[in-house]
Amino acid sequence: MDLSRTPARRWLSPVPWGFALLAAASSLTYGGDHAVNAWASTNLANMGDHPVEALITSAFLFGADPWACLRSIALAGAILAFLVIRFGNVRAVALIAAGQVLGTLVSEGLLAARIAAGQADPALRTTLDVGPSYVIVSALAAVAVAGARRWHRWTALAALAVRAPHITSGLTTLGVTPVGHVTALSTGMLLAWGPRSSDARHRYLHRLTLRAAPLQTEERTNGRALST
Known part of the structure; x- marks a missing residue:
């Protein structure tokens, strides 16, 4: 997608702006x-x-930290804007919702199984677990894989690299948060990879069509010449 031809409404989409405003109001x-x-x-x-x-x-x-909240909200808003530019409003919301839901279900489901097996403390059922990290991680993964512009992809990849120690911390002990992060990351990548592969096939077929068109024209011209 050519950013110079990106409709202004994509930058002014209600998804990133609405998320940022609601997050700021709720958090503050x-x-x-x-x-x-x-x-x-x-x-x-x-x-x-x-x-x-x-x-x-x-x-x-x-x-609770206002400045930390605003910094994180600014990052989330920018990444969601990149996501909307690439996928549109509906698909962007579906992708981050899938990241949030699957990240939670897989991580909490694993915890429930471990508690049932006696491998985790039952008190963990009431652990405080809030925040948008599954949303942000799934969006970052999707933009890193299939962002509309190269600098979108590199920005998302850099953000993931910076957050990697936090994302994976505690994964070896099957902590709820790191398991959820990895699940959200995988969800974002998989949901973004499908449309990207489809677009690549369409571009390839389009190039083949463009290359074949002159040959077909030449064949028709030669055929008419021989018939005369």
């Missing part, structure tokens, strides 16, 4: 409210009581 108002964070936590206890509300609300709580 309730980021330090323990009761709200406990209700929004995507832990096993809440997944059995109000899963949809927790999954949605958790993604908009960036923490």
Whole structure:
């Protein structure tokens, strides 16, 4: 996709701007409210009581530190803008929703299995687990794989490289957060790779068509010449 021809509405899309505004309002108002964070936590206890509300609300709580929140929200908004430019509003929302949902279900499901097997403390069912990291990681992975412009892809890849120690910390012990991060990362990559492969096939077929057109024209011309 040529960025110079990207419609202005893609940069002004409601997805990144709406997410950023809601996240800023939610985090600055309730980021330090323990009761709200406990209700929004995507832990096993809440997944059995109000899963949809927790999954949605958790993604908009960036923490109690205002400046750290605003920095993270700015990054999230930029990456979501890149995602919308490449995939459009609906597919972008579907992709980050899949990252949030699958990241949570896989990580919490694994924890539930470990608790049932006696390999994890049952108290972990109520662990505080809020934040948009699964959304951001899935979006970064998708842009890194299939961003509309090279600098979009490199920006996302650099952000992933910087966040890699945080994303994978505790993975060897099957911690909830790192398992969720890796799941969200894989989800973003897989959902972005399919459309990219399809686009590559279309471009390849288009090039073949362009190359074949002069030959077909020449054959028709030669055929008419021979018939006369």
